[in-house]
Amino acid sequence: MKILVAGCAGFIGSHLSERLLEENHELIGLDNFSPFYDRKIKERNLNDLFDHSSFTFFELDILDKEELFNKIPKDVDLIVNLASRAGVRPSIEQEEIYLDVNIKGNLNLLQLSKACNCKKYFFASSSSIYGNNVSGEPSRESENSDKPISPYAFTKRSAELMNFYYHELYNIDIINARFFTVYGPRQRPDLAIHKFIHLLENDQPIEIYGDGRTSRDYTFIDDIVDGIIRAISYLKKHQNVYETINLGNSKPLRLDDLVNTIAKGLNIEPTIHYKDFQEGDVNFTNADISRAKELLGYAPKTDVKEGILKFIKWYKSLY
Secondary structure: OEEEEEOOOOHHHHHHHHHHHHOOOEEEEEEOOOOOOOHHHHHHHOOOHHHOOOEEEEEOOOOOHHHHHHHOOOOOOEEEEOOOOOOHHHHHHOHHHHHHHHHHHHHHHHHHHHHOOOOEEEEEEEHHHHOOEOOOOOEOOOOOOOOOOOHHHHHHHHHHHHHHHHHHHHOOEEEEEEEOOEEOOOOOOOOHHHHHHHHHHOOOOEEEEOOOOOEEOOEEHHHHHHHHHHHHHHHHHOOOOEEEEEEOOOOOEEHHHHHHHHHHHHOOOOOEEEEOOOOOOOOEOOEOOHHHHHHHOOOOOOOHHHHHHHHHHHHHHHO
């Protein structure tokens, strides 16, 4: 297939792109090198991709519709939208840019799909759309997801709804995948596991918001990429598809246990400073992945403690 990956230079996008090239797809990658974090990190993510003859890259913004339509070839078979403004807390301070990128940007890619007669579309959504899960019970795709508590969550849910009407009106096959706290090599430096490792390695205290009893369904990058690859294969083989699935690990870990696991992996005694719980954060995330198992054969393989050790090994090799 000829596949367009929007956001190919990011954490998930670069891993996915490498896997797609390994499977002999022709790949068109685009990224705008958003200043959300250091451009050099994304450029490093692309290093191996540029050596591949089946990879074509465009530096452009999905908000630039004219450039998008002029530069992207019209024979694309499938579009993967990983291009978004990420992060719950920053979205509260920068509402406009999140609405622009995550909603209008997605619309531009859907319109590109329509213009190219590309009938296959994968959208990266988020577990944040479930709102504040106070029970700790697994979140199911069928439950109410119309109570977002951050602009980021709202934009992801809005994009899902936009995807549905494009499926209905223009017969585009679409899978929305709700990612649960992805981690691993190349993770953004502002995210918890990467940040905690950096702080501990530099003899700095870790700040925890709340009492440490909140938990997240940490999902290793290899498992997420495997889920996306399976979703792409499903889209290729089936017609009249509109599905929303959870891609998680289904084994939540408490925040204080996460810190201790990282500290043990580094053989460093952590210093922890507790802060007030921040608005927009949720208490728990926990993925019910039964739908992904049934539909795609998705089965995450990496235990979070094993995954953290792999992350630490990557971090030490890099820095």
